[in-house]
Amino acid sequence: MNQRKTLPGLPLPYGATLDDHGAQFSIFSRHATSVTLVLFSSANPADPGEEIVLDPKTNRTGDIWHIWVEGVKEGQLYGYRIDGPYNPKEGMRFNRNKLLVDPYARAVTGNFQWNLSDARGYDPNSPNPEESFSTIDSAAGAPRCVVLKKFTNSSPSQLCIPFENTIIYELHVKGFTCHPSSGVKHPGTFLGILEKIPYLKELGITAVELMPIMEFDEDENLNTNPLTGEKLKNYWGYSTISFFAPKGRYAHGDKLGGQVKEFRYMVDELHRAGIEVILDIVINHTAEGDHLGPTLCFRGIDNSIYYMLKEDKRYYQNFSGCGNTLNCNHPIVRNFILDCLKYWVMEMKIDGFRFDLASILGRDQDGIIQQNPPLLEWIAEEPVLRNTKLIAEAWDAAGAYQVGDFPGRWADWNGRFRDDVRRFWRGDENTAGNFATRIAGSSDLYEGKGPLHSINFVTCHDGFTLNDLVSFAEKHNIENGEGNLDGENYNWSANYGYEGLDAPPHIDAIRRRQIKNFIATLFLSQGVPMLLAGDEFRRTQRGNNNAWCQDNEISWINWNFKEVHSEIFQFTKNMIAFRALHPALRRKDFFTGMPHTNGKPDISWHGIKPFEPNWSAKSHLVACLINGAASNDENDLFMAFNASSHPCQIHLPPSVCGRPWRLKIDTSRNTPEDFLANGREKQIQGNILFVPRMSTIVLIA
Numbered sequence: 001m002n003q004r005k006t007l008p009g010l011p012l013p014y015g016a017t018l019d020d021h022g023a024q025f026s027i028f029s030r031h032a033t034s035v036t037l038v039l040f041s042s043a044n045p046a047d048p049g050e051e052i053v054l055d056p057k058t059n060r061t062g063d064i065w066h067i068w069v070e071g072v073k074e075g076q077l078y079g080y081r082i083d084g085p086y087n088p089k090e091g092m093r094f095n096r097n098k099l100l101v102d103p104y105a106r107a108v109t110g111n112f113q114w115n116l117s118d119a120r121g122y123d124p125n126s127p128n129p130e131e132s133f134s135t136i137d138s139a140a141g142a143p144r145c146v147v148l149k150k151f152t153n154s155s156p157s158q159l160c161i162p163f164e165n166t167i168i169y170e171l172h173v174k175g176f177t178c179h180p181s182s183g184v185k186h187p188g189t190f191l192g193i194l195e196k197i198p199y200l201k202e203l204g205i206t207a208v209e210l211m212p213i214m215e216f217d218e219d220e221n222l223n224t225n226p227l228t229g230e231k232l233k234n235y236w237g238y239s240t241i242s243f244f245a246p247k248g249r250y251a252h253g254d255k256l257g258g259q260v261k262e263f264r265y266m267v268d269e270l271h272r273a274g275i276e277v278i279l280d281i282v283i284n285h286t287a288e289g290d291h292l293g294p295t296l297c298f299r300g301i302d303n304s305i306y307y308m309l310k311e312d313k314r315y316y317q318n319f320s321g322c323g324n325t326l327n328c329n330h331p332i333v334r335n336f337i338l339d340c341l342k343y344w345v346m347e348m349k350i351d352g353f354r355f356d357l358a359s360i361l362g363r364d365q366d367g368i369i370q371q372n373p374p375l376l377e378w379i380a381e382e383p384v385l386r387n388t389k390l391i392a393e394a395w396d397a398a399g400a401y402q403v404g405d406f407p408g409r410w411a412d413w414n415g416r417f418r419d420d421v422r423r424f425w426r427g428d429e430n431t432a433g434n435f436a437t438r439i440a441g442s443s444d445l446y447e448g449k450g451p452l453h454s455i456n457f458v459t460c461h462d463g464f465t466l467n468d469l470v471s472f473a474e475k476h477n478i479e480n481g482e483g484n485l486d487g488e489n490y491n492w493s494a495n496y497g498y499e500g501l502d503a504p505p506h507i508d509a510i511r512r513r514q515i516k517n518f519i520a521t522l523f524l525s526q527g528v529p530m531l532l533a534g535d536e537f538r539r540t541q542r543g544n545n546n547a548w549c550q551d552n553e554i555s556w557i558n559w560n561f562k563e564v565h566s567e568i569f570q571f572t573k574n575m576i577a578f579r580a581l582h583p584a585l586r587r588k589d590f591f592t593g594m595p596h597t598n599g600k601p602d603i604s605w606h607g608i609k610p611f612e613p614n615w616s617a618k619s620h621l622v623a624c625l626i627n628g629a630a631s632n633d634e635n636d637l638f639m640a641f642n643a644s645s646h647p648c649q650i651h652l653p654p655s656v657c658g659r660p661w662r663l664k665i666d667t668s669r670n671t672p673e674d675f676l677a678n679g680r681e682k683q684i685q686g687n688i689l690f691v692p693r694m695s696t697i698v699l700i701a
Contacts, residue, residue, distance in 0.1 A: 015104030091304030115141025119294035204576035321397030352389025404445030441526030476543030487546030655701030
């Protein structure tokens with residue numbers, strides 16, 4: 001092969017940038033002694049590649065190594081070899097035998113069968129692997145980066161749907177349409193989601209929150225299913241290899257880099273349908289794992305800068321629970337994170353991000369939680385991201401729990417909402433007051449910010465599905481190959497007398513009612529509701545509450561359930577529509593309990609008798625009247641939640657507007673009586689309301 005013409009190039013932008021005659025490559029490494037760019041002619045593992053050694057005198061500016069190479073075109077495969085000191089005791093793990101991914105690569109060979117065992121930077125046969133050095137070349141089995149053009153075509157920009165009008169739907173790209181019952185032409189792909197747009201519109205979804213779609217290795221899991229012997233997967237994907245790259249195996253086509261175009265096409269079509277796209281981004285750790293993990297990218301580029309290390313620098317701080325922790329508040333890493341977010345917004349048109357284990361983003365370089373984390377403020381104030389939804393999972397695996405404490409415009413997953421709502425409907429004692437606080441927007445957590453900072457959810461990918469929440473008292477994770485020791489032990493679930501799915505009809509009737517209670521609570525509460533995909537028609541994981549490794553029918557959505565459990569689907573659809581019709585359920589500010597201009601409070605709380613709520617430990621009844629005029633709503637709403645195993649009679653307060661109360665929702669009834677259509681609401685005779693056991697009643701006036 002003839003030696004290509006090269007020029008020194010420029011330090012910025014990072015990554016690979018095409019022009020009419022070639023491409024510029026740029027990568028950061030402070031402590032490297034040499035950097036080699038490797039160009040491959042194909043994805044064939046046997047392709048040795050063409051190595052271009054960068055001259056530190058002409059191809060380095062500060063800590064950035066750069067070069068322009070003639071003749072590079074779109075689709076070119078490449079990687080880096082970076083040499084420098086290998087001294088784990090000092091946090092240095094350079095190893096030129098390992099082919100490294102460019103952190104700014106827009107795609108990698110995602111359909112390639114990687115062999116990451118060769119990427120181990122240590123010698124597994126050494127008696128002291130923490131300090132050993134591997135001479136095995138990883139190039140044949142490592143991911144390779146793909147050079148791509150930037151998007152220049154116009155497309156629908158961010159939708160900027162206000163949080164008060166947002167309905168979030170959390171889904172897994174593959175699991176959403178992979179099951180044969182999905183009926184799509186391209187199952188398990190970005191394109192498969194497009195075929196379900198009419199369904200999402202029918203349900204009333206305004207935003208899909210995609211579980212991780214940035215490149216990861218689903219084959220990294222070495223566990224097997226003890227019941228079948230089947231090798232398990234990393235199905236969820238919370239183990240990112242390349243933060244700028246959509247996952248290749250979620251694309252229908254097999255053209256290198258095609259996953260980027262298919263992903264962008266999916267976003268454009270969802271936007272045309274009025275649906276936002278939120279990415280679950282795992283920017284707290286990487287797939288490189290602990291000190292015995294593979295050397296794929298950051299570890300081989302500059303380990304001591306990109307990761308938090310322990311005092312013994314051979315080892316990694318593990319606030320993520322996954323082996324390592326990104327050094328998020330180091331200036332270099334901070335800039336990388338911001339560049340990553342801006343890329344997904346500017347080129348991929350993403351509407352928002354959900355940050356996994358986001359408390360890590362607030363830890364300093366010593367791992368201490370900061371009072372005013374600069375990265376969180378930078379993300380919130382970055383001009384490009386100003387219209388982007390920012391949602392934090394406000395805890396991490398090292399004990400940080402910061403629900404309600406994220407600064408500025410950040411919203412966060414309200415884990416307290418999940419737990420308090422579950423415990424109330426299970427019938428636990430000392431739950432009425434907390435339940436009332438949650439449905440009113442969690443002012444105890446978001447004081448000074450407002451209810452729209454609370455992302456309310458009853459279930460999410462992590463834990464039981466809604467159907468399993470009312471079908472299993474215990475987790476059933478044996479098939480995960482970890483002896484049923486994995487997964488959360490405190491689920492606040494109940495089985496109502498029978499453990500499992502095939503319960504007798506009278507028990508299933510209770511479960512159906514409880515599912516309606518959870519759905520009604522979710523969409524009647526102040527804040528932003530998030531629904532787990534499939535919960536609207538009783539998807540089950542057979543009691544598995546940690547299905548991260550189950551790439552099979554345990555995790556895939558069975559669309560046949562939509563017909564089998566059409567009553568739950570219709571009820572969910574009705575509740576979403578009801579929420580959209582009533583501004584009183586979508587307030588930007590908290591209730592005050594103080595008189596409105598009409599002389600009545602914006603909200604009042606009630607018990608068996610008007611204005612006499614019971615907050616005692618034994619109370620299982622919560623009732624409130626929402627003054628419609630105080631929320632620019634034409635209707636007053638009276639909501640009663642009875643989690644007791646006994647019915648009760650409520651003496652109703654008069655409506656604020658003076659009109660009679662009419663029954664709208666009763667979760668104790670079967671369809672269509674559980675949600676009465678507009679114009680079919682039944683007027684309440686007298687001032688006594690009968691509230692059946694374990695039921696939700698909503699009246700309108």
